[in-house]
Amino acid sequence: MSPGNDPSRLDNPWRFIAIAFVSATVVVAFGLGFLLLPRYQGRHAPSSEKDSVYRALGFHKHGYASTTIQPPLRVPTHIAWTETTIRQATNGDPKRGEVIAQDCTACHGEKGLSAQSWIPSLAGLDRLVFYKQLEDFRSGTRLSSPMSAIAQSLTAGQYADLAAYFASLPGLPEDRGERSPRPHSSYRNRDPMQRLIYAGDPKRGIAACASCHGPGGYRIGAPALTKQNELYIDQQLHAFAQGTRANDMNMPMRAIAAMLSESEMRALAQAYANEKTQQP
C-alpha cells in the first residue's frame, strides 16, 4: 500500500470480525453454561429454563428431603460473630461491670481469681468468650443451674460490662491482643503433652490446642487456657466428650475431646494449669 493512504482502511473488516468473534464466544459460553448444561444434571436437573438459569446463577432450591423424618434441630449456640455482636460484646463499661461483679466473688473469687479448682478464674478472660458463655447460659445451650439463673437475671449490656471488667483484671495471661509463635513448640517435642498442645495429633485428626487457645494462637470465642484452674479444664473436657456440654460452634471441642483418653484429659488440664507464661 502506498504511503499517504489512510491506514485505518486496513482495519476493515477486522474490527467487525474481532467483535463478532468475541461476541460469538460469549454467546456460546452462556448458552452452554446457562441453558444446555443444567438440563443434563442427572436426577437434580431443573424442570424449566427459568430454574436452570436460577441454578446457573447460584440459587439452589433446597428441600428434596422434605418427606423424610428429620431429627429435631439442636443449635449449639445462638451467638454468631457478626459485626453487631462483636461491637456489643466489646463495648462494655468496666466501671459498671465492677459493681455487678460483686455478686460473682462468692464463687469466682476476689478479683476474678477462683480459689476452688473446679470453678474457672475469670480475671483476664477474653471479652467475647465471656459474653458468649453468659449468653449460652441464658439461652440454655450451656447448662449450669447457678449460672443459668444468674445469666437470666442480667441483660446483654450487663454481660458486656462484666466482660470489660473481668478482661481488665490481671489473671489469665497474654491478653494483650498480640500472640506470637513460641520457640521450641514443634512437632518434634519429646513431651507428649507439649506435642499435643502445640502440634496436635495428625494421626487422630486432632488440631493443636494452642492454635485456638494459645499460647501462640488465637481464635475468636476460644478462651486462653494458660493458668486456668486444673479441675475445671478436666471437667469441661469430660463434658464435651460426653456431650453434656455442647455449645461449641461447629463442634470442634466435642470432636476433639471425644478422641482424648481419660489420662490425656487430666494431663492436658495439668499442663495448662501449670503452664508458665513464657516457656524457655
Added chain:
Amino acid sequence: MALVPVAAGRSSVLYTFYPPLVGSPWYYLGVALVIIGSYFWIALMLVNFRAWKRENLGKPVPLAMFAITACALLWGWTALGATSEVVFQILPVTLGWRHTIDAGLARTLFSVTLHAIVYFWLIPAYIAYYTLMPQAAGGRLYSDTMGRVTFVLFLVFSIPVGLHHLFMDPEHGAGFKFVQSVLTFMVALPTLLTVFTITASLEIAGRVRGGKGLFGWIRALPWDEPMVLAVGLSLLLLGPGGFGGLINMSFAMNAMIHNTSWVTAHFHLIFGGAVVIVYFAIAYELWPRLTGRPLASKRLACIQLWVWFWGILITTIPWHIAGLMGEPRRYAIFDYSDPVVAKMAPLVILSVIGGLVVLSSVLLFFYVLIRMSFAPVAESMPPIRYALSVNPPATVPPLLNGFAFWNVILLALVLIAYGYPIGQFFFLHNQNAPAYSLTREITK
C-alpha cells in the same frame, strides 16, 4: 515493608490472601504501596508509547514495545482486583476498624488478579521468544503480525477467566463458572499461536544454517547459544505445563485435582520451567550490556540451563503424581506413617531431590554472573538487536498498533464475566465471617 512481617513470621503465604485469615497490616500496606508504585510504571509506559507514536507517525510500533505495553496494560487492569480486596476489605480488618470480612467477595476479587498475573510474568518470556531468540538463532521472526495478535489476545482474554480458580467455591453458581471456563480456553489460543510462530522461526534459522530434510533443521540450530537453548527447553516444558493447565481450567476435570499438589506442581512447571528459564537467558543477554563485560563461557551458561531443565522435570513430575493421588496443597505437616500418605513419600523425596538440582542450577547461575563481573571490560559491546521478521511490516492496521479498541472489548468482557459474580455480593447479605489473625486478636 511487606517483607519484614513475612520474615518475622507474622504473614505467611499460607494465609495472607485467604480471608477470613489475615496477616499483619504492615504486609498489606507494603503490598498496596508496591501496586501503587506499579501504576506509575504503567503511566510511564503509556506516555512513552504515545510519544513514540506521535514522533513516528504512521510507522508501526516495534513489536517489543507493543508487547511490553500490552503487559503493562494487563497489569493495570488486573491489579484492580487485588487492590480493591486489600484496600476495601483486608486493611480495614487488620487495622481494627472492622471485625468481619466477606470471604467470598475477597476470593472473587483476588481471582481477578490471580490468573492474569501469571500472564504478566509470561509475557516478558514471550517477548524474548519473539524478539531476541530469532536473532540469536541467526534467522528471522516468522511473522510480526502473529506476535501482535498474540499479545492482544493475552490482554483481552487473561482477565475475565479468574473464576476457574474458584470452581469448587460455593459462592458462585455453575453458570458463570462455566462461562469463564470457556473464556479460559481462549487463552490457550495465543500460546498455540506462539508455539507455531516460534517453531516456524526456529525452522527458518535452521534452514538458513544449512539444515535439510524434515527434521534436519533442528540439528542445525545453534544449541550452544543460551538464548536459543533456553527458548527450546522452555517450549518443551510449555507442552506438559500447558496441557496440565487445560485440565485445571476444565470445569469438570478440575474437580479431580482441585486444591491438590497437582496445582502447585503445575505452576512451578509453567513458571519455573517455561518462564524463568527464559529469564536466565535474558540475563545472559543483558548483564554483559549493563556491565560492559562479555559472557566468558557460553558453555557454562548452557550447562546451567540444562541443569535447570532437568531439575524442574524431576521436581514437578512426581509432584503432579502425588497430587493425582490426592495429596492436598497448603499443608505444613504430613503424617507419613499413615498408610495412605506413605505411598506419596517416595514421590515427595524425588521431588525434593529435584529441588536440590534446581538450587544447584541457581548457584551456577550466580557463579556465571559473578565471574562475568570480574572479567575485563570488552572494548566494544554490540547493542541488543531485536529480531526482524521475514516480512518487516511497513504499515500495520491501527488495530494492531494501539490498544484503545482492545481496552473497550476487555471492559465489555470483564463486565459480562465478572459483573454479576462480583455484583451479587452487594445484594446477598450475611456473607461476612469473623476475620482472624493467627497471631493477633482482631477485636482488640
